[in-house]
Structures are given as C-alpha cells and as structure tokens.
Amino acid sequence: xxxxxxxxPGMFVQEKEAVTLDCTYDTxxxxxxxxxxxxPSSGEMIFLIYQGSYDQQNATEGRYSLNFQKARKSxxxxxxxxxxxxxxxxFCAMREESTSYGKLTFGQGTILTVHP
Amino acid sequence: NAGVTxxxxxxxxxxxxxxxxxxxxxxxxxxxxxYRQDPGxxxxxxxxSASEGTTDKxxxxxxxxxxxxxxxxxxxxxxxxxxxxxxxxxxxSSFRTEISTDTQYFGPGTRLTxx
Numbered sequence: 001x002x003x004x005x006x007x008x009p010g011m012f013v014q015e016k017e018a019v020t021l022d023c024t025y026d027t028x029x030x031x032x033x034x035x036x037x038x039x040p041s042s043g044e045m046i047f048l049i050y051q052g053s054y055d056q057q058n059a060t061e062g063r064y065s066l067n068f069q070k071a072r073k074s075x076x077x078x079x080x081x082x083x084x085x086x087x088x089x090x091f092c093a094m095r096e097e098s099t100s101y102g103k104l105t106f107g108q109g110t111i112l113t114v115h116p
Numbered sequence: 117n118a119g120v121t122x123x124x125x126x127x128x129x130x131x132x133x134x135x136x137x138x139x140x141x142x143x144x145x146x147x148x149x150x151y152r153q154d155p156g157x158x159x160x161x162x163x164x165s166a167s168e169g170t171t172d173k174x175x176x177x178x179x180x181x182x183x184x185x186x187x188x189x190x191x192x193x194x195x196x197x198x199x200x201x202x203x204x205x206x207x208x209s210s211f212r213t214e215i216s217t218d219t220q221y222f223g224p225g226t227r228l229t230x231x
Contacts, residue, residue, distance in 0.1 A: 004158070033217050045159075045206060045222035052217050091158055095218070102147060102166070102210060102218060103174060106158025 003027065004094050004107035011112050013082045020067070021077040021110045023092030029053075031097035034075040035104065036066065040088040048090075051075055079112075087114045118142055120223035122207050128229045129197045137192040137226050139207030147210045148190035149174075149220060150182060152203040159206060165190055197230045204228070 005024045013019035025034065036048040051059045051066045059066040067076040079086055089111050093104040120141045129135055141148065146167045151159035151174075161174030165184040179201060181193045190209075194201055204227050208220040 035219065037222075042224075043204065043227070044224045045208075047219055047221060050217070050219055093158070102149070102164065102220070103161045104151075104159070104220060106160075108156065108158055 002107075003105045004092055006092055006107035006110050008110045009108075011110055013079075013112065013114055015084060015114055015116050016081055018078060018080045019082055019112065021079070021090050021092075021112065023075045023077065023107060025073050025075060025092075025094050027073075027094065027096050029096040029098050033095045034066070034068070035093045035095070036064070036075075036077045037091045037093060038086075038088045039091065039109070040085075045091075049077070082114045084114050084116060087112060120207055120209055120221055122205075122223040122226050124226060125224065126227050128231065129194075130231050131198060133197050134193065134195050135197065135228075136194075137205055137207075137228075138189070139191065139223055140189045141207075141209040141221075141223075142188065143209060143211075143221065144187075145209035145211050145221075146187070147212065147218070148184065149208040149210075150180070150190070150192045151206045151208065152176065152201075153206060153225075154203050162192065162205075194228075197228075199230045202228060202230045 032053045034051045038046045049061045065078045089109045092107045123138045149164045150162040163182040168187045207223040210218045210220045
C-alpha cells in the first residue's frame with residue numbers, strides 16, 4: 001500500500017486565489033512527521049512546512065498552512081494568495097518514528113500552475 | 117551559509133564508468149542522506165549516515181557506495197555506472213535523525229545521465 005498518496009497530478013489556480021493540495025498518508029506509528037517540499041523547474045527541493053503527529057494546532061508558515069486531519073490521515077497544503085512563483089511541483093512526505101534512520105517517504109507529487 | 121552544496125550539477129557517463137558525487141553541508145548537521153529522483157516519482161533513499169563515522173543502506177542501495185568523510189561531507193560513488201542509474205541525485209542533511217520531527221534540507225541536485 002502507498003504510504004503517501006497525492007491524488008492530484010496537476011492543479012491550476014488563478015493568481016491571488018487560494019489552492020489546496022491533497023495528501024493522505026498511511027502509518028501505524030503513533031509518532032510521525034509530515035512535510036511539504038516545493039520543487040520549482042530549476043530542480044531544487046525547498047522545505048515549506050512541517051506538522052508533527054502530536055501537534056494540536058495546524059502548522060502555518062507565511063502563506064502556507066497545513067490542514068491536518070489526523071483521524072482522516074490527511075495533511076493537505078493550503079497556499080493562500082497564490083503567486084506566479086508558486087508554480088512548481090509539490091511533494092508531501094512522511095517520516096515515521098519506527099524508521100530510526102529518518103527515511104522520508106515521498107508522494108508522487110502535484111504540479112501546480114498559477115495563471116495570471 | 118551555503119546550506120547543502122553538491123558537485124557536479126550535471127554529468128554524463130558511459131556505461132561502466134565510475135564517478136563520485138560530492139556533498140557538503142555547513143549547518144553543523146549530524147545526519148546526511150542520498151536520494152535519487154526518477155521521472156514522475158518522489159525521492160527514494162539510497163544511503164544515509166546517521167552520524168559521522170556511520171553509514172547504512174536505504175531502500176535502493178544496489179550499485180552505490182558512500183563515504184562519510186567527516187561531519188560536513190558525504191560522498192556517493194557509482195563504481196560501474198548503468199543506464200538504470202540515470203537520475204537526479206539529491207543530498208540532504210538534518211540535525212538529528214532519530215526523531216520524527218527532524219527536518220531534512222536538500223542540496224540543489226546532480227543530474228546524471230548514463231549512456
């Protein structure tokens with residue numbers, strides 16, 4: 001079974017609007033971390049936001065927020081006020097406490113295109 | 117701070133050739149990782165080093181070797197390159213690998229083509 005599922009291969013959004021990128025995960029670990037990374041066309045992987053399994057509140061970092069619904073095992077990324085520079089591939093990743101060496105398991109990614 | 121740096125940025129090899137990908141970090145991180153990214157896929161872990169002096173296999177280690185030269189540097193070696201190793205290689209580092217909250221920071225990647 002897939003540990004991280006991103007069901008949207010591509011998403012489109014108008015500049016200045018908000019967009020939600022979906023991520024569901026599968027784990028039996030009580031302790032885990034969820035991460036979102038951005039990969040622009042230049043290729044680098046940029047860390048955006050993190051949510052811990054025990055965190056009571058949803059994580060926020062500037063225009064990025066993480067809609068964490070633990071019972072549904074979802075960790076959707078919300079980008080508010082989209083900008084042209086937000087056009088990129090976005091990866092959801094999970095790290096489980098049981099993998100002591102810290103392996104990140106990645107989803108297949110969602111390509112976001114922001115239209116002017 | 118440069119963060120995580122990788123060299124080279126691009127490389128073309130012929131089947132059977134060898135090469136070493138270099139990675140260095142200046143964030144005083146203890147743990148370092150090598151991932152590969154294939155088209156349309158997320159990243160997969162090749163090898164990792166939880167701390168200076170230790171290295172271990174990840175999920176796709178075949179055909180690779182690594183060296184943790186010191187706390188800052190972690191290299192990946194392809195002894196006899198194969199076309200299946202055509203990929204983009206990312207190095208990453210983090211402060212402490214043993215906790216799930218530890219964030220990994222990535223280098224810019226090396227795009228490798230094996231003919």
